[in-house]
Amino acid sequence: MSIISIRDIHTQFDEKVVHNGLNLDINEGEIYGLLGPSGCGKTTLLREMVMLQEFSKGSITILDKSLSDISEVDAQKLRREWGVLFQSGALFSSLSIHDNIALPLVEYTDLSSAMIDEIVKFKINIVGLKSGDSKLYPSQISGGMKKKAGLARALAMDPKLLFLDEPTSGLDPISAREFDELILKLRDMLGLTVVMVSHDLRSIYDTLDRVAIIDAKKIVYEGPLIDVKSSKSDFIQTFFK
């Protein structure tokens, strides 16, 4: 069953055309990758999916809701169904790691603070941070830790959908592999659907079920990784050499 379907998306910034008719479907429970050379509009597409950016033409449907004519109530509901991890974590710098993760729980649920603490502690551990780190502020931790904390925040509400923007960039190789394993584990356990933009080849081979490769404003390949070399695109030929 497709959980996200994108039909004929056109995106244009002033004169510059970024997407010229993209079509893709993301199924429930799969880990889906958006790949392509830099500047091809992967992150733009991701931003369009999470309603941070408008597209010029076409339609995006997520969990049976079309983003172009969504009501504010539905949009708000949808935002609770997904978690987003930004490239540099995008933690709120005025809040500690603990408060960053607790924020959606405090705002959207009626859980007791003791229960929230338990949940936060669990999420902090699950992404590979130490309980002691939770008191620190974003300015006091390293880039890799920020990324993990950002993932913990994205997972706070146990979302059905997870958007990751280059999750393993800036991590050391060991953390990156742990991150991949974590994503696989979470997918199996919680039935997550994961959409990620990535450049990390290891991570691409280890985690992704299917990929869409965007090049020259179009999707040049969509499908499982095994057949990727069948495509004639220059990017694919050099990237997967």
Place this chain on the structure above:
Amino acid sequence: MASNLTQSIQGNKLSINFSGELTLYTITTLEKLTQEIRFKGISLLVLDLHKVSYLDTAAAVFIVNLEEEYNKQSIKTTISCFDKKLLATLELVKMQRIITNLETEIDDNKSSFLQKSVVKINQYLNGFLFFMEFFGKIFLTLLYYLKSFKHIRFKEIMFELNESALKALSIVALTSFLIGLVVAFQSAYQLKLYGANIFIVDMLGISILRELAPLITAIVIAGRSGSAFTAQIGAMKITQELDAMKTMGFNPFSFLVLPKIIALMIALPLLIFVADMMGVFGGMLVSQVDLGISYEVFLDRFRAVVDAKHFFIGLLKGPFFAFLIASISIYRGLIIKNDTQSIGINTTKSVVESIFAVIVCDALFSIALTSLGI
């Protein structure tokens, strides 16, 4: 969506049967329900999850918590569940528990009052030392500038002049025009009572040229350029642009700091001159309309009673005010830490402190010059 629980008792064995979806949104209700359960004569407890269709990690934490809690109360508790996915989620929570328990928690113990104050004093001392270092660097860069004509960053200075003088011209002119208008209007009313209409020229001339124009200009510039300097340098620090400059061998003090200070020191006297003219013009307008003093009479009297020294004292204050505003706001920008909140705090402080410093400096000028008889 809904979830519920029922209980069934067989002898000394109680089973709590959960059903439906256990999620973040439903566990608070369940928590309340479980607290109402009576455990009199119960020694075996089964948490039955057979009818649970979905379990998220928050709910898994809740279930594992329940199990631990009852086990502590010496009720033998077990979780009964066949669904592989649910078991995996529960297992993950339990594993995490074990790892966390192994981690020895280092709780930073409460520091005493003395410790806290020492830390605080140390912070202030370091802040003061950094401020001194900042002035030292400004001085060194100035020497470096003076060493060779080529070292002076004319392009940057011109850019800053355009930003903080030319673009501020209209707001400074308008503000001082209005101040001249208001002061004249208020004093005209009082002077009319005594028939001392013509003295408005003395009053306006001295107060605007000597005090009001420099102060108003400095306050407008502190709000305008001061906040801009702090925010710009702070943002550059956060995005590591300052570090990049340093590694490429561009000394931020000669590329950023000193051009700003010099530009502002040139700009402020010029702006004060404009403020002088606009302020006096505003006063002149009111004198004619309200007191019937024609422009010719006003200007004649102006030349006769207002000494040039008042004008020059006003201009002389400009570079001093400018130095204070620029150095305070740049210093505030440089001590911004790596988080967004500190941009806000330091920008506020930079504007407040520079206005305060300007007023203190003005008071010192007033006292010094008056006692010198100027």
